Amino acid sequence: MMYSLWSLLFFIVFSNQEPRDEPGIEVSSFEDEGSMGRCWRLRDEKCPNPDINFWLFTKANPYGMKLSLDNLPIDKFLPLKPLKVLIHGFDGHRHYTPNFQLRPRFLELDINVISLDFPKLVKSPCYSEAVHNAKYVGRCTAHFLTTLLERKLVAIEGLHLIGFGLGAHVAGFVGNxxxxxxxxxxxxxxxxxxxxxVNDTAEKLDRMDTHYCYHNRSAEYYAESITTPIGFIGYFCPNFKSFATGVCVPKEDTETMGFHAHPQARGRYFLDTNKSPPYAMGKNYMHLNRQLKGKTFLNDDIIERILENNSIG
Structure with a gap:
């Protein structure tokens, strides 16, 4: 079962400012459980940036090649072929979620993939620096993709950005x-x-950045949604409380979740999943479980307050 619930992860970082040792980057050190490390915060918006890289993966070259705007492999791009751009999140890299779940499935379908790679800018435990750097990653990605479009190496209709976690907001910055x-x-x-x-939609992924609303679901569900024969089918319910209390019942007002989501779909749709792959259950609502208690990180008291106040949805 997927719910629009989230938790905040707090950590303590002991930091002190050091002299900048790279142009355009502020460097601070941290001590975490006895180990020393560095946090990196960009302080300019110059693109291209050596710490923000783009790797192209194709069916013919599943191991990938690093791209440069100065030397683009024109023969590797086909304007009529879709291009998926995968963006990792905090403490990630080009082989991290959502890449290892989604990239093989796209390549099997002969869809080109570009995986962003900016691990230095989003390393753990430097979360505040990672959030700060996200907008610069978005800026350089927008610059890179605009160049591909201007050179007619990619068609805008086939361009699809998929971001995970912090990478979802990078995608939002790109769209903006x-x-x-x-x-x-x-x-x-x-x-x-x-x-x-925050209320400033320029600082986060927002429905106005694209014709599609974002889909708050895990990479594994999304990966399976690409090829599942039965689909992840959810039914409409105006809010979480109405779903949990049984006010809403499965009916014809349904939508497909994930890769095949309709571009005009709006609203909240609820569904159940299997506990292990394959997760998709199609329209199997016979054993739909509305029970939330004991199945999330939230304790029962918090769940009760959510239902009383209808604070989700």
Missing amino acids: LMTKYHLEHITGLDPAKPYYL
Whole structure:
């Protein structure tokens, strides 16, 4: 069962400012459980940036190649072929979620994939620095994709951004910054909540960044949704309380979750999943479980308050 619930992860970092040792980057040190490390905070918006890299994966080259705007492999791009851009989150890299779940499935379908790689800018435990750097990653990604579009190596209709966690907000920044080309398809998998609970939609992934709303679901569900024969089918319910209390019942007002979601779908849709792969249950609502207590990180008292106040949905 998927619920729009989230938790904040707090950590304590002991830091002290050091002299900057790289142009355009502020460096601070941290001590975490006896080990020393560095946090990196970008302080300019120059693109391209050596710490923000783009790797192209194709069916013919599943191991990937690092791209440079100065030397793009034109023969590897086909304007009529879809291009998926995968963006990792906090403490991630080009082989991290959502890459290892989604990339093999797209390559099997002969869909080109670009995986972003910016691990230095989002390393643990430097979360506040990672959030700060996200907008710069978005800026350089927008610059990179705009160049591909201007050189007619990619068609805007086939361009699809998929971001996980903090990467979902990077995708939002890209959509907000690509003013010349309006992205029609952005997917956010479990968008990060800490530091993004703000009203300024320019600072987070928002429905206005794209024709699609983001999809708050895990990469594994999304990966399976690409090829599942029965689909993840959810039914409409106006809010979580109405679902949990049984006010809403399964009916014809349904939508498909994930890769095949309808571009005009709006609202909240609820469904159940199997406990292990394959997760999809299609329209099997016979044993739909509405019980939340004892099945999440929230204790029963918090769940009761949620239902009383209808604070989700």
